[in-house]
Amino acid sequence: MFKKILIANRGEIACRVIRTAKRMGIATVAVYSDADRDALHVEMADEAVHIGPAPAAQSYLLAGNIVEGCKATGAEAVHPGYGFLSERASFCAALETQGIVFIGPKPKAIEAMGDKIESKKFANAAKVSTVPGFLGIIEDADHAEKIAGEIGYPVMIKASAGGGGKGMRIAWSKDEVRDGFERARSEAKSSFGDDRVFIEKFVVEPRHIEIQVLADGHGNAIYLGERECSIQRRNQKVVEEAPSPFLDEKTRKAMGEQAVALAKAVEYQSAGTVEFIVDRDRKFFFLEMNTRLQVEHPVTELVTGIDLVEQMIRVAAGEKLSIRQQDVKLRGWAVESRLYAEDPYRNFLPSVGRLTRYRPPAEGRTGDIVVRNDTGVTEGSEISMFYDPMIAKLCTWAPDRLAAIDAMSAALDEFVVDGIEHNIPFLAALMRHPRWREGRLSTGFIAEEYPDGFAPVSPSAEEKAVLAAIATAVELLRRDRLDRLGGRLAPHSGALKPDWVVKLGADYLPVHLGEGMVSVPMELDVAVAEGKPMTVASDWRPGEPVWRGTVGGRAVAAQLRPVDNGVRIAWQGMSVAARVMLPRTAELERLMPVKLPPDTSKFLLCPMPGLVVSLAVGEGQEVKAGETLAVVEAMKMENVLRAERDVTVSKINARPGDSLAVDAVIMEFA
Structure with a gap:
């Protein structure tokens, strides 16, 4: 077995590999760019090697720098993670010439399967069904x-x-x-x-289902079930699960055997994934083979109990697979949500900045539920524009699918991320979506269900009552705390008055209090609007970002963030500002004028921090609605900015190559 390995990657996957290597007693070496000098994977590793400037093309994509890092530290093998150099045959070959082991397949398999064009030709020759x-x-x-x-x-x-x-x-x-x-x-x-x-x-109503394979250098190959990866946005996976709610045992076996046949045909060694497109009739077509570890591999590990990184390391060290096909059993259900640094309310545009608060839910097993969070950041980490926007991969396991989804919903409610925009509200809303819960999926799910983009979820009457009850409990506890800090009960403060009004968004909801305790732990009877009284119970203390308790007997975890004269409550994809006031205050507040937002229709604003790739227009040019104005790149994705109406360009404020902040003015219109 290896004594020391180098991880040629960054972020959560580097941390993931380091954890398994340490459990196996293997020393680890991290590599880092200027942007990752203080990153978590650098801190976790036993040693770290600097490999260049922030842009990946000048650091993580330079095979020579990785080789030199191995020589300098004495690393015997390299785990590539995914992305970067993980599917580059020349990198694998360069390591081999230096006597360094590549923890992955041999160059032949990478060349055959790593190139999508060549892989389809190879699959056709091997009589694998292709699109x-x-x-x-x-x-x-x-x-x-x-x-x-x-x-x-x-x-x-x-x-x-x-x-x-x-x-x-x-x-x-x-x-x-x-x-x-x-x-x-x-x-x-x-x-x-x-x-x-x-x-x-392009197959209409397709499902994206992939088979995890595992093979050694002794001719043994097995499949570890499938992963459903149909929830995608812009062809990038967002939520994955194992197993698929769509496959029957017959189709699963056929897909698995075909995946293994393909792996054996290219003499594959290590963990790999054969991806298929599956139509409504369960006919499947080979899409591609990823000759590396997949982002979504944790759900397979959760339902099989097999550590894929460990198996990759053992295979690379020359060991035979100790697992036979008949040993593979799929137990329970696992769901993975990818947490991205992006703004779901602005068409998922990338967001960069520092994590001023990062508090993931507790990991481990509680009863029949398992929570796992693979991440490469901590509170204070910087989310850079140079790399992929993924913050973490949150996974839950339960005995059945709906229980796993409900566990994911609860975990997302407790996942606190501040300092940047993120997609937790979207993921939380998705967990409640009827079509997702029923398993009626396709790769067009997000485009079909959110054709105009994601908007804040509007609470139902029942949910408004829950939110108002929480807001009331929080406000009364805050007032009670202020009174106690002042050394008096101060009944004139109104803390003990029975009638209140909660402004929830634009709604004013009357609240009547029954008997109960105001101090911690709280137990308070609350009646919202014309609803029946319900008991609010919690041991929440002011300053804690997550309110945990029960409302009318229902377990609730909601995130709280202060706003002017109130609190913003985030829960199950909803985010609502709440202010608790006395009835007379509410009466007067209704008379206050509403401030309108500024008019920005005469400007093209940069929607996210990014690099101006190109400008498609010039000053004085007349542009029709829908025509391209500019292309901005952020986090390795190009975003085309188009005219929303017929305009005339009066001034250009940016040039190709400029790095712009969010809302920077790119051009002005007459």
């Missing part, structure tokens, strides 16, 4: 348009060396093919250094 498409080199947009017409719309344009949803576009028409071809090629070039793309038929 119809054009696997040759596409010369230009005219060529792409011709091919798409022959295949038939809709088509998928994909980067040959791509992954993680980058360099991918769906086109439903000629115009979308031309634009999608250019965008996919540009993203592929900037992300992978390879601008080749290919085109294939």
Whole structure:
């Protein structure tokens, strides 16, 4: 077994590999760029090596720097994680020439499967079912348009060396093919250094289901069940689960055996994933093989009890698999939510900055529920524009699917992240979505269910009552604390008055208090509007970011953040500002004028911190609604900014290559 390994990656996956290596008694070496000098993976490792400036192309993507890091520290092997150099055969070969073991497949398998064009050719030769498409080199947009017409719309344009949803576009028409071809090629070039793309038929109502395989260097290969990865946004996975709620045992076995056959055909060694597109009739088509560990591997580990990183290390060390196919049993259900640094209320635009507060839910087993959080950040960490926006992977396991989903919902309610925008509200709302809970999924789920983007969830009458009850309990406790700090009960403060009004968003809800205790622990009877009294019980103390307790016997965990004269309550995808006041105060407050937001219609504002890739217009140019104004890149994704109406450009304030802050003015309109 190895004595020391180097992890050629960063963030949560580097931390994940380090944890298993330490459990196995293996010393670890981290690598870091200028931006990651104080990162968690650097702190966790036994040693750390600096490899260059913040941009990945100048640090994490330089194979020579990784090799030198191994030489300097005496690392015998390299675990690549995912992304970066994990699927680059030349990197694997470079390590081998130096006598360093690559913890992953051999160059032959990477070359055969790592390139999407070549992998489909190989799969066809191996008689694996594949999606119809054009696997040759596409010369230009005219060529792409011709091919798409022959295949038939809709088509998928994909980067040959791509992954993680980058360099991918769906086109439903000629115009979308031309634009999608250019965008996919540009993203592929900037992300992978390879601008080749290919085109294939897009399967309508598809499910994205993948099979986890594990193989050694002695001819043994097994499959570890499947993962459902259909909840995607812009072709990037957001929520995954294992097993799939759609597959029956017959289809699972057929897909697993085909995945193993493909792995054996390329003499695969290590953990890998064979991805399939599955249609409504459970017909499946080979999509690609990822010759690395997948982001969503924890759900497979939770339902099988197998540590995939450990198996990768053992296989790389020359050991035979100790697990047979008949040993693999799928137990219970696991769900993974990817927490991204992005603003769900602004079309999921990237967000960067410092984590001023980062308090994940407690990990471990409680009764029949397991919570796991794979992360690479801590409170105070910086979310950089240079890398992937994923903050953490929150996973829950339970004996059945709905229990796992409910556990995820509860865990998300307790996950506190401040300092940046994030997608927790969206994930929390998704856990309550009827279609998701019923398992009626496709890769178009988010686009179909949120066609106009994600908006704040509006609470029902019952939920408003719960929120108002929490707000009342919080406010009374705050007043009680102030009175006690002042050394008096001060009954004139109103803390003991029976009637109050809670302004919840734009609603004014009357609240009547019954008998109960105000001090901690609290037990208070509250009647909201015309509803029946319900008991609010909690041991929450002022200053704690999460309120935990029961409302009418229902367990509730809600996040609290102070706002002017009140508190913002975040719960199950809802986020509502609440102010508790006396009835006369509420009566007067209703008479106050409402301040209108400023008019920004004459400006094109940068929607997120990013790099200006290109400007499509000039000063004085007339632009029609829907036409491209500029392209801004952030976190390795290109975002096309289009005109919302017919305008004339009066002034250009930015140039290609400029790094802009959020809401910076790119151009002005007449």
